[in-house]
Amino acid sequence: MQAILAILATFALVTLLLGWSRWLAGRRWAAAGHWLLAAIVGAATAWGWPVANHVATYEPRVGQAIAELLVEQTGARRFRVTLTRLPSGRMQVFELAGTEWRVDVRTLDWKGRAADLGWAPLYRLEQLSSRETAAAERATTTYDLRRERGRDIWPRAGSDPLWVRLVQAGSAGAAWQPLANDARFELTLTEAGIEVKPLNTPASESLAGRG
Numbered sequence: 001m002q003a004i005l006a007i008l009a010t011f012a013l014v015t016l017l018l019g020w021s022r023w024l025a026g027r028r029w030a031a032a033g034h035w036l037l038a039a040i041v042g043a044a045t046a047w048g049w050p051v052a053n054h055v056a057t058y059e060p061r062v063g064q065a066i067a068e069l070l071v072e073q074t075g076a077r078r079f080r081v082t083l084t085r086l087p088s089g090r091m092q093v094f095e096l097a098g099t100e101w102r103v104d105v106r107t108l109d110w111k112g113r114a115a116d117l118g119w120a121p122l123y124r125l126e127q128l129s130s131r132e133t134a135a136a137e138r139a140t141t142t143y144d145l146r147r148e149r150g151r152d153i154w155p156r157a158g159s160d161p162l163w164v165r166l167v168q169a170g171s172a173g174a175a176w177q178p179l180a181n182d183a184r185f186e187l188t189l190t191e192a193g194i195e196v197k198p199l200n201t202p203a204s205e206s207l208a209g210r211g
Contacts, residue, residue, distance in 0.1 A: 015041065054150030058108060058122035065188045067103065067125065068199070073181035081179075083128060083145075096130035096179065098140040103128050103187060103194065104173040106154055114166045123189055126171070130179065180206035 019034030059066070070082040079096045083103075104126045110119040126146055129139035157169035174187060174194035183203035188195045198204040 013038075050151035051153055052150070054148075054152055055108070055122065057147045057149060058106075058124045061107065061121040061123045061189055063188075063190065065186050066105070066123065066194075067187040069101070069103075069185045069187065071101075071179055071181065071183045071185075073179075077132070077179075079130075079179045079181075081128070085125065092145075094128060094141075094143050096128075096141050098130040098132040099179055100133075100176040101128065101130045101179055102174045102176050103145075104171065105189060105194065107170040107172060107189075108154065108157070109168045109170065110166065111168060112165050123172075131176065178206040178209070 015034050015038040019031045019038060022028075022034060023031035065086050067086055068084045070084075072080045072082075074080050074095070077097055077099060081094045081096050081101065083092045083094065084090070085092075106124050106126050108122040110117075110121065124146065127142055127144055129142045131139050153163055153167065154169045156163045157167045158164065172189060172193045174196050177185065177196050180202050182200070183206050184199040185203055186197045186199050188197065198207055
């Protein structure tokens with residue numbers, strides 16, 4: 001999307017310069033037409049750039065693993081969790097309290113003209129949470145995983161007539177998973193939600209221990 005807007009911005013600039021050359025040549029109406037076109041394209045680019053900047057905070061949803069999680073116990077019901085985003089490999093470290101964790105994501109699915117252009121479905125990691133027990137109604141710890149910038153279209157997708165026609169906003173969350181020392185998990189985003197796969201023995205044993 002940003003590449004398309006960059007092309008439009010270049011087109012607007014070239015059209016503006018052509019209009020100036022027509023003005024210097026005494027072709028007033030031709031200059032006015034070029035300037036009007038440049039203004040329209042420039043306004044569209046200025047409106048769309050914050051949206052494209054926001055969409056760039058999402059990743060293509062291609063059915064592969066989106067993250068890995070490594071859990072290390074640091075105390076009684078205290079854990080250090082290393083979240084690795086895939087495929088970029090970007091790592092973040094968090095301190096969680098409790099006995100269980102989960103990750104939530106936001107999704108954007110293009111439709112209508114946007115889908116016709118071949119724009120891929122997108123996702124973005126939203127938050128990492130932990131809670132004390134399975135009966136707890138609220139998370140004990142919550143971390144924001146978003147990289148927020150630009151104009152957020154996710155809340156508008158269900159109400160704004162323009163965005164309703166172009167995109168469907170959704171969300172998905174992993175089921176609550178056990179916090180266990182040295183456990184490593186892999187997260188994959190599917191049509192059904194987030195699937196969590198144990199990658200080592202401590203992870204497998206922690207899941208088996210839940211019955």
